[in-house]
Amino acid sequence: MAAALPVPSAMVWQRLAAPVLVVLVLSMMILPLPPVLLDVLFTFNIALSLIVLLISLNTLKPLEFSIFPTVLLITTLMRLSLNVASTRVVLMDGHTGTDAAGKVIEAFGHFLVGGNYAVGLMVFLILVLINFMVITKGAGRIAEVSARFTLDAMPGKQMAIDADLNAGLIGEDEARRRGAEIAQEADFYGAMDGASKFVRGDAIAGILIMLINVFGGLIVGVVQHDMSLASAASNYTLLAIGDGLVAQIPALVISTAAGIVVTRVSSEQDLNQQFLSQVFGRPQALFMTAGIISLLGLVPGMPNAVFLFIGSVLAASGWWLTQSARRQEAAAALAEVAPAAPEEPLEVGWNDVAPVDRLGLEVGYRLVPLVDRHQDGELLRRIRGIRKKIAQDLGFLVPAVHIRDNLQLKPNAYRITLKGVAVAEGESVAGKYLAINPGRVLGTLTGQAATDPAYGLPAVWIDGNQRDQAQTYGYTVVDAGTVVATHLTKVINEHAPELLAREETQQLLDHVAKQHPKLVEDLTPKQLPVATVQKILQNLLEEQVHIRDMRTILETLAEHAGRTQDADELTAAARTALGRAIIHETFGGAQELQVMALEPNLEHILMQALASRGDTGVGLEPGLAERLVRETVQAVERQETAGMPAVLLSPPAIRPVLARFLRRSAPGLKVLSHAEVPDGKTIRIVTLIGSGA
Numbered sequence: 053m054a055a056a057l058p059v060p061s062a063m064v065w066q067r068l069a070a071p072v073l074v075v076l077v078l079s080m081m082i083l084p085l086p087p088v089l090l091d092v093l094f095t096f097n098i099a100l101s102l103i104v105l106l107i108s109l110n111t112l113k114p115l116e117f118s119i120f121p122t123v124l125l126i127t128t129l130m131r132l133s134l135n136v137a138s139t140r141v142v143l144m145d146g147h148t149g150t151d152a153a154g155k156v157i158e159a160f161g162h163f164l165v166g167g168n169y170a171v172g173l174m175v176f177l178i179l180v181l182i183n184f185m186v187i188t189k190g191a192g193r194i195a196e197v198s199a200r201f202t203l204d205a206m207p208g209k210q211m212a213i214d215a216d217l218n219a220g221l222i223g224e225d226e227a228r229r230r231g232a233e234i235a236q237e238a239d240f241y242g243a244m245d246g247a248s249k250f251v252r253g254d255a256i257a258g259i260l261i262m263l264i265n266v267f268g269g270l271i272v273g274v275v276q277h278d279m280s281l282a283s284a285a286s287n288y289t290l291l292a293i294g295d296g297l298v299a300q301i302p303a304l305v306i307s308t309a310a311g312i313v314v315t316r317v318s319s320e321q322d323l324n325q326q327f328l329s330q331v332f333g334r335p336q337a338l339f340m341t342a343g344i345i346s347l348l349g350l351v352p353g354m355p356n357a358v359f360l361f362i363g364s365v366l367a368a369s370g371w372w373l374t375q376s377a378r379r380q381e382a383a384a385a386l387a388e389v390a391p392a393a394p395e396e397p398l399e400v401g402w403n404d405v406a407p408v409d410r411l412g413l414e415v416g417y418r419l420v421p422l423v424d425r426h427q428d429g430e431l432l433r434r435i436r437g438i439r440k441k442i443a444q445d446l447g448f449l450v451p452a453v454h455i456r457d458n459l460q461l462k463p464n465a466y467r468i469t470l471k472g473v474a475v476a477e478g479e480s481v482a483g484k485y486l487a488i489n490p491g492r493v494l495g496t497l498t499g500q501a502a503t504d505p506a507y508g509l510p511a512v513w514i515d516g517n518q519r520d521q522a523q524t525y526g527y528t529v530v531d532a533g534t535v536v537a538t539h540l541t542k543v544i545n546e547h548a549p550e551l552l553a554r555e556e557t558q559q560l561l562d563h564v565a566k567q568h569p570k571l572v573e574d575l576t577p578k579q580l581p582v583a584t585v586q587k588i589l590q591n592l593l594e595e596q597v598h599i600r601d602m603r604t605i606l607e608t609l610a611e612h613a614g615r616t617q618d619a620d621e622l623t624a625a626a627r628t629a630l631g632r633a634i635i636h637e638t639f640g641g642a643q644e645l646q647v648m649a650l651e652p653n654l655e656h657i658l659m660q661a662l663a664s665r666g667d668t669g670v671g672l673e674p675g676l677a678e679r680l681v682r683e684t685v686q687a688v689e690r691q692e693t694a695g696m697p698a699v700l701l702s703p704p705a706i707r708p709v710l711a712r713f714l715r716r717s718a719p720g721l722k723v724l725s726h727a728e729v730p731d732g733k734t735i736r737i738v739t740l741i742g743s744g745a
Contacts, residue, residue, distance in 0.1 A: 073126070080133035084140060087155075093134055094156040094298050100301035101129060101309075108309040115236060120313055121243035124189050126252045127306050131299045132320050135261045142265050142273050142291045157294035160301075174291075179300045180259055209234050212425055215438060217452070245312070259302055266291030335377070338370035391665050411551065412469040413540065414458040416484055419466055423455045434537040442544055446593065447600035448560050450544055466536055468543050470550060476543045478505025480532040485519055487512045487527035495525040506539040535627040549590040557586040564602045579613035584622070591623040595711055596633055596722065604629050620708055624725070628704075631728035638697050638722060644734045647701040647724070648687050654680070654742035658706050680742060681717045687739045688718045699724055701735065 080742055104123060111117050138157060148665060175623075197508050210585040217227040269288025273279040279287075342363045349359025413435075415423060422431040435453050443449045461467060468476040477501070481488070487497055488504050488511040500513040514522055514615070522529050530538070544551065561582070565572040576582055586611065589599050599605060615620065627634065639645055650658070655674070689699040698718070704725040711723040729735065 073128075076247065077126070077130050077133050080130075081136045085137045087141060090134070090138055091156045093130075093137075095133060097127070097130060097299075100130075101305040103310075105309040111313070114313050115233065115240060117313055118236060118240050120310070124244075126305060126570050127302070131254060131303055132257060135258070135295065135299055138266075138295045139261060139265055142288065142295060143268050150201075157291060157298055160294040160297040171344055175297070177259075179297070179304055182304065204235055205687070206238060210435075214433075227251040238671040241580070254303055258296055258303070262292050263581050265295060311445045326428070335370040335373040340365045342366035342370065358462070382486070408472040410471060410553070411471070411544070412454045412456070413536070414456055414461060414467040414469065415536075416463045416465045417459060418462040418463040419456060419536070420457050420534070422480075422482060430531075431533040431536060434533055435540065436512060436535055438541050438544070442548075444600075445598060446548055447598050447602065448503060448543075448552055448556055448589075450548070451541070451556070468540055470543070470547055475547065476505070476539060478535070478539055480505070480535040481513050482532045484513045484515060485522070485529050485531055486535050487514050487518075487522040487529050490526070490528055493526040497522055497525070497527070505535060506542045509642060549593045550592055551731065552586065552593060554582060554586055555620050557582055560589075560599075560602065562718075563587070565605065568603060568606075571603065571610065575606055575610045575613070580609060580617070582624075584617065584619055585609065587619040588623050588626060591619065592626060592630075595627075597627065597630060598637070600635060601630060624704060624708065624727075627725070628727045632730045634724065634728055635730060635733065638699060638724075643732075644736050645729065646696055646736050646738045647699045648691070648739040649737045651740050651742040655703060655706070656690070658709070659703070662706055662709055677713075681714065683741045684714055684721065685718050687741055688721050689717065690739065696738075698722065700741070701726065701729075701737070 065580065081094070090683050104120075104127070107117055108120070114120075137602060138657055142157075154256050213222075213227050213230045213234075217224065222230075223316045245411070266289055270284050273284030273288055274281055275425065277284075326743045342709050345359050345366065346363035348354055349356045363731055421427045421429060423429045425432055426501075427656070432455075435455075439453075458467065462479065464481050466478060466480060480499070486504065487499070490509065497514055497518060499515070499518070502511045502513050503509070512522075512527075519529050538679045561572050561576065589605075592599055592605075608626050612622055612625045635645065684700070691698040698721045700710065700721060701721045702723060702725060704727045707723055707725040714721055714723065
């Protein structure tokens with residue numbers, strides 16, 4: 053058994069710091085503390101509040117101080133614990149003098165309010181009211197509204213992140229980081245809303261603790277220590293006021309920090325820079341204020357020297373800002389006129405090699421609103437749906453579609469690229485609808501004649517007010533975004549084998565390995581390299597066979613890999629294993645399969661040609677090959693006209709050759725082998741191809 057690794061001592065202290073601090077704070081409520089320790093703790097409390105205030109002043113956005121709600125709770129608990137500890141000392145030893153609870157409380161009771169407990173009482177009450185009714189109440193309200201607005205904006209922000217991810221502008225790691233930041237922002241403002249209630253409760257507790265110290269001290273001093281009422285009132289009131297002030301001043305600082313944090317707007321500048329640039333960075337405002345203050349300084353009876361001094365300072369500041377702005381403008385103009393120094397050529401590096409997009413969409417400038425997330429581009433959401441639907445249909449995740457505008461295209465044109473090469477293009481009119489004629493319509497429409505870019509059907513671009521009429525006539529009406537999305541879907545399905553690259557194959561295997569680790573481990577790379585698995589999957593996709601059932605495919609490959617490493621033979625074995633799914637996808641639940649077949653003599657000729665010339669398909673006599681293609685195309689057209697699937701059934705030996713040979717001439721044809729037909733299905737041959745040969 054492996055020995056446990058030692059944990060660094062620094063890490064242990066970091067883990068224990070927060071629990072130890074909370075336990076110490078709570079222990080102060082129970083254990084009696086000497087006056088010297090109270091002085092240290094009160095001083096630390098003041099220092100901690102100043103640290104929190106300075107951090108809040110220098111943050112650029114609230115989430116940089118996300119621990120602030122917890123800090124607010126801990127500092128509030130610390131103040132209350134100190135109040136409890138100091139109250140115990142005041143009531144027990146207050147009769148001995150005003151220094152009974154330590155020098156810090158005595159200093160706040162004597163020097164800050166001049167030893168006058170009436171003045172101290174008023175100052176304490178004013179501080180409590182400012183903290184309770186102004187700062188804490190305002191900060192809590194801002195946190196509440198910010199939390200509500202943040203929660204309401206979360207769906208829109210998440211959609212914007214998804215749009216950037218689908219458009220290829222950001223990666224998955226950046227998308228996860230942004231999503232986590234949105235959730236953290238909502239949690240932060242919600243926590244701040246709750247934490248502000250602690251501060252308000254602390255203010256109320258401060259008033260009650262002071263009253264307890266005053267009246268409790270009078271009772272203890274007069275009854276237990278035989279002090280006169282005046283002497284007891286002087287001692288205990290000053291101690292109570294000093295105790296209240298030494299706790300409320302840090303509370304006021306912490307509340308101010310809370311208000312600063314929740315009122316901050318995310319920026320690249322801290323509060324100091326924003327304050328100077330936005331408040332004292334406008335010369336016009338400074339000049340006008342200087343004039344008004346100077347005029348007031350000339351009024352008899354006013355403190356003329358003070359007003360004139362402030363007016364002069366503001367005027368001098370405005371003049372200095374004006375001169376600085378002029379110098380900057382002159383330097384910028386000189387830089388534009390002066391010839392730029394020739395830059396020293398940099399070394400050529402790998403960053404100069406621009407990667408080629410696997411799948412791209414280029415649009416003209418009039419189609420930019422469809423793909424601009426700032427304009428709520430609907431096509432971005434459609435592309436995300438396309439990738440999800442294709443992943444569900446085919447069984448693998450296609451690469452992200454990289455979208456960019458291209459000024460070289462016509463305004464309404466778009467182009468779909470594969471590995472940097474245009475494979476399809478078309479036009480789509482933003483703001484209008486494309487009425488596609490499926491073949492049987494009841495009337496004609498007024499509009500711009502066009503052709504459906506995806507399937508080449510006749511169509512008309514119409515306005516929105518003609519949409520209902522077009523649907524009544526039997527047209528298929530789609531918007532501009534759907535036109536592009538449909539075309540993109542067709543292109544992705546047609547080029548799915550090319551989109552399944554080595555990286556996608558490895559990701560697919562890694563995904564399957566999460567559920568079936570032993571299966572993937574035994575197959576690759578022990579029996580088959582990833583390149584062979586990729587080729588087999590591409591062969592299946594090329595013949596329109598989905599690869600969703602990866603478990604069956606991999607089990608079949610593992611079973612036959614010991615006998616052959618040939619990708620075509622392994623593809624045939626995988627097709628046989630997927631036969632039930634292939635037949636169901638082609639014929640549905642039909643019991644009788646109506647198929648086309650080759651005339652027996654033609655089958656014999658093809659098998660002889662394959663045996664003599666290999667699987668290149670060049671062994672056929674040209675006239676026979678031409679006749680085979682012609683009759684197959686005619687048979688496919690008859691099947692499609694009759695509403696039946698165009699399926700050619702052939703022996704397993706010649707199925708791959710026939711599929712490759714007829715793919716271009718009859719794209720709607722599916723070539724199946726006898727081995728792929730599951731038991732229990734009835735075969736009915738409706739057409740014999742080559743019967744006149």
